[in-house]
Amino acid sequence: MGFEDHEFETKKIILSTHHGVDFQVKLYNAQSVTHFGCKNWEALCKMFGLDEGMLVTMDLGDPTIEQERPSMWVLVDTPPILPPSYFHSSKNVRKMVDRTYYTEGSELTYQEKNHLVGFCTDLENYNIYNQTPQHYGQYVPLVHVLNYGNYHGDTLIIPNDCVPHLMYTHGSLHVLNIQPGRPTNLNCPYRVSKRSGDITIKEWKKCMDSRKELLGSNKQLRARIGDMMIAILHNGESGSVLFYAILP
Template sequence: MSYSDDESLPGECDWCHDDRGLCDRPHLDEDRCFSIKLKETFDVETLIPCHARRYVLERMGFEDHESMETKKIHLRTHHGMDFEVNLYNSESVTLFGCKKWEALCRMYGFHEDMLVTMALGDPEIEQDNMDIWVLVDTPPILPLSYFHSSKNVWKMVDKTHYTNGSELTYQEKNHLIAFCTDLENYNIYNQTPQHYGQYVPLGHMLNYGNYHGDTLRIPMDCVPHLMYQNGSLDVLNIHPGHPTNLNCPYQISKRSGDMLIKEWKKCMDSRKEVLGSKRKRSARIEDRMISILHNGESGSILFYAILP
């Protein structure tokens, strides 16, 4: 081990780089638990701290702790998530580092310097012996469907802007992912001319602050660059098989940069299927909607849908 000159501050372990001063005392908490302090590149590879490494290797069935070996183990959470990940061992270190480990990190919003507590499976239960439980108190921030979608959809979901009251739970984000996937498929099928810039989806709660006097306000963060100050746009609900196309004039505020879409009442009155449901109804105040503004050679389009 290497330690800093100041004895009051723990140094960094030469092998696992843990800086909590624990690696000179091999142990598990309650004979099952250990924690990992995430480093900058944690989503690429995360080392098991030396003080817990021996116990992890024993419980996971590694026979020679100093040889190169890889095993597939299950990382489980109490939210019902189960990721089969690779656990790599070499002469001096053991680590997680694969696409499914990266997916778990993204699903729960892990970040640098975060402490992640893990618990080894019960050795008395054979089917639990190859499991490591990841003890996270907060629910996931992304659903599994996110990882089964395209990278283009990932970019859209990651850039989504939410106004007050429109935030989605990880389960509700299934609707957002479905909407972005429908948009991607629509553009491919209809050969929609390329968008200038990147899509920024908007999660919006309809209220009298953003919908007033037949005008809907779209925040500046979601307004594409290079749009004309005044113009008209198609308002398109692309629920598969049931597109509804309306046209509304718009104006971009010189002061705030927000887009003001006029004649929005006809969009409110249009009866459409709610995302994830076959039930048709018109939009109303306090509904949440998802929208994406497209600006390309063929003109401007607002793709939208109402959330359940």
């Protein structure tokens, strides 16, 4: 890597993966140890879910070939769990993505998580632009596959993990799709279960029948059983709002 015979030296090198992702990180070299550091190294570990104790293969290349910029390949067998867009988003958006609750069968690939990052970013921008009153607690995004277990009759069930604190046990909430175009703002009655803490939203069929653009697409469709949705429940001084969007 071209290190000199110094007691301690630092170089900036490029770590590349076969997934087409490059990270510029700091490599610290001393007589007894060589290690990586800096936020970009932490980001690479988070992107691939690398934990302490895991083995990672590094390809240093041919030492006889001079490189314009020092680089090495990181050979990771597992696919990324987070997209690059996650690391370019705001700290608030990253926290939302990290807290996301996935119901059974709704796990997203790292490419699909671009939609999740985009949805959280749209919500953040919406709140800033509209000066939305403060939310009680933290946003917990929900990734939900619409099926007959959570949508039946005319009701939709949201698990208690995503229900904000201090919500009234029953009332009315706004159901808002903030995708491009004119936002769809509907009102639906709801009730929070005393037993499970889940929230049941009534009159959901009118939300299913509302044609809106899909996340990351210009196509407008009605929601159907089997579709995947992303939703965030907001509860604040202005009342309760369910922000949602349908994935393509």
